[in-house]
Amino acid sequence: MKPLTRAESELMNLLWDQPQGVCINDLVALYPEPQPARTTVATLLKILEAKGYVEHRRLDGTGRTFVYSPLLTRERYVTCVLRDVKDTMFGSSVKKMLSFFVQNEDISDEELQEILELINENDHSL
DSSP: OOOOOHHHHHHHHHHHTOTTOBOHHHHHHHSOSSOOOHHHHHHHHHHHHHHTSEEEEEOTTOSSOEEEEESSOHHHHHHHHHHHHHHHHSTTOHHHHHHHHHHHSOOOHHHHHHHHHHHHHHHHTO
């Protein structure tokens, strides 16, 4: 899986939030101001399609209007990215990766408690 650039990630997030697919003009309208040019979004969509992240279909009853949809879910992409980070940066160790975040992120006591509860729930389901 080829990594996404920041611009590609931003566009994919918009696509993931549109379960029925979306055309270019509607995608442009979803961006915050200042919105990118239509041609910029079209170029990014072509790149994402070449990378295998996006597909398009012709909108029924229209000549040249296409609807774009993601080929993979946000969850699947994030899983692949985090697995790659774990494998390449932390020697495939979940413990080292989590230790890094605990030591280098500003995690509140509340968040730590929630994480511990998730771990305990997962442990009991085994």
